[in-house]
Amino acid sequence: MTNMDSDSDDEIPTLVKPEANAEVGEQDDEVPTLIASSDEKPTSKVPITIVTGYLGAGKTTLLNYILTEQHGKKIAVILNEFGDSIDIEKQLTVSDQNSTEAKPVDFVPLANGCICCSVKDVGVAAIENLIEYGGTFDYILLETTGLADPGNIAPLFWLDDGLGSSIFLDGIVTLVDAKNVLRSLDEGEGDEPEKLEERRHEDGHGHQGPLLTTAHLQISHADVILINKTDLVLKEELQKVVDRIQSINRLAKIKTTTKSQVPQLEGLILDLHAYDEVTDADLKFASKGHSHLDPTISTSTIIFPPLSPAQVDNFDLFLRTILWEDDLPDNKTHDIFEIHRLKGRIPVKDGKTLLVQGVRNIYDMKEARTSDGANSADEAKLVLIGRGVDQPAFRESLIATLEAKR
Ligand SMILES: Nc1nc2c(ncn2[C@@H]2O[C@H](COP(=O)(O)OP(=O)(O)OP(=O)(O)O)[C@@H](O)[C@H]2O)c(=O)[nH]1
Numbered sequence: 181m182t183n184m185d186s187d188s189d190d191e192i193p194t195l196v197k198p199e200a201n202a203e204v205g206e207q208d209d210e211v212p213t214l215i216a217s218s219d220e221k222p223t224s225k226v227p228i229t230i231v232t233g234y235l236g237a238g239k240t241t242l243l244n245y246i247l248t249e250q251h252g253k254k255i256a257v258i259l260n261e262f263g264d265s266i267d268i269e270k271q272l273t274v275s276d277q278n279s280t281e282a283k284p285v286d287f288v289p290l291a292n293g294c295i296c297c298s299v300k301d302v303g304v305a306a307i308e309n310l311i312e313y314g315g316t317f318d319y320i321l322l323e324t325t326g327l328a329d330p331g332n333i334a335p336l337f338w339l340d341d342g343l344g345s346s347i348f349l350d351g352i353v354t355l356v357d358a359k360n361v362l363r364s365l366d367e368g369e370g371d372e373p374e375k376l377e378e379r380r381h382e383d384g385h386g387h388q389g390p391l392l393t394t395a396h397l398q399i400s401h402a403d404v405i406l407i408n409k410t411d412l413v414l415k416e417e418l419q420k421v422v423d424r425i426q427s428i429n430r431l432a433k434i435k436t437t438t439k440s441q442v443p444q445l446e447g448l449i450l451d452l453h454a455y456d457e458v459t460d461a462d463l464k465f466a467s468k469g470h471s472h473l474d475p476t477i478s479t480s481t482i483i484f485p486p487l488s489p490a491q492v493d494n495f496d497l498f499l500r501t502i503l504w505e506d507d508l509p510d511n512k513t514h515d516i517f518e519i520h521r522l523k524g525r526i527p528v529k530d531g532k533t534l535l536v537q538g539v540r541n542i543y544d545m546k547e548a549r550t551s552d553g554a555n556s557a558d559e560a561k562l563v564l565i566g567r568g569v570d571q572p573a574f575r576e577s578l579i580a581t582l583e584a585k586r
């Protein structure tokens with residue numbers, strides 16, 4: 181669906197209609213509008229999966245595939261021009277002011293119970309309307325533009341304010357094009373040159389750091405990465421791609437696909453729970469080691485002893501300082517860094533386990549339900565994904581902060 185991504189503002193959005201179900205949409209130019217009565221408010225939050233990926237990686241192919249599969253869910257698919265953070269903020273404000281006079285959104289019902297909605301300019305407001313008027317579906321899939329930075333979009337659905345009251349972020353799925361991804365990572369091919377220049381930063385010694393491309397941002401924020409178009413590469417080439425992607429993001433599940441055909445939807449696209457649960461298994465692979473295959477972004481794991489209850493506040497201070505101030509507490513000297521994603525499981529000696537989640541400068545810390553609790557003898561693990569996170573100073577600063585009397 182490359183025509184969705186053109187820049188012309190007056191272009192009429194195209195609706196996705198899987199060929200197999202072509203008869204369902206009936207008249208092509210008459211789009212049905214679903215309007216539910218106002219008392220049909222959804223009672224629980226609807227999960228949303230963000231589908232991101234570089235230009236032409238296979239996002240629309242994936243959504244079409246899902247819309248034709250039998251999965252027993254009513255899925256609302258939104259094709260959107262989500263991209264620029266500034267636009268999104270504008271849209272949020274507009275939708276807040278107009279929330280009482282929101283207009284219905286147009287949907288196309290599909291054979292397997294799914295509905296499809298194509299939104300070009302309304303963005304967040306459209307999703308609110310979808311919830312308000314639709315109410316009859318149990319999942320939302322949102323395709324972003326190829327140049328979108330998921331780090332700007334994810335917080336909109338994760339936080340309690342804004343949209344978080346009716347929707348919760350289930351996960352971010354990133355598609356990469358096996359044939360082109362290495363070139364995108366190395367050269368920023370397809371990226372806007374000004375954006376690349378903006379994202380370059382100095383390494384703290386006055387040297388320009390390596391290129392941070394859109395492909396990096398989409399991989400570093402992903403919970404699931406589908407390496408698509410495997411038919412276009414040789415086995416050895418594919419292995420190189422897998423290795424490179426793993427070196428950037430060791431938390432994400434990685435699967436290889438052709439024509440975006442995922443082996444199963446559950447746990448790969450739907451119901452990831454990537455922003456509420458942090459299981460031991462989630463962190464296991466990440467903490468097994470790391471490599472420096474990518475000069476720009478890497479995954480790093482800090483392992484430390486369980487906290488005493490009195491150290492919890494100090495741990496929180498450490499998180500606030502690294503995420504909000506891009507700095508390490510206790511004046512620890514360090515190179516410049518930038519954290520994109522963070523996950524942790526922190527046992528406390530009173531028997532609780534703290535679960536930590538972060539995207540950019542937003543984080544959430546809560547207690548694990550006792551049923552999934554690791555016992556307090558386990559080590560604590562904090563996994564960081566980003567630029568410059570692979571510095572010994574992180575662990576040193578954390579230990580010093582935990583031990584400090586405040
Ligand atoms: N050879 C090959 N082609 C594929 C595969 N998956 C998708 N394609 C083709 O690649 C092209 C782009 O796929 P889309 O699904 O439109 O990609 P997209 O990510 O939605 O693209 P944009 O919205 O333009 O960013 C289409 O012509 C697809 O048919 C694959 O596994 N192998």
Ligand SMILES: [Zn+2]
Binds near residue numbers: 184240
């Ligand atoms: Zn597309």
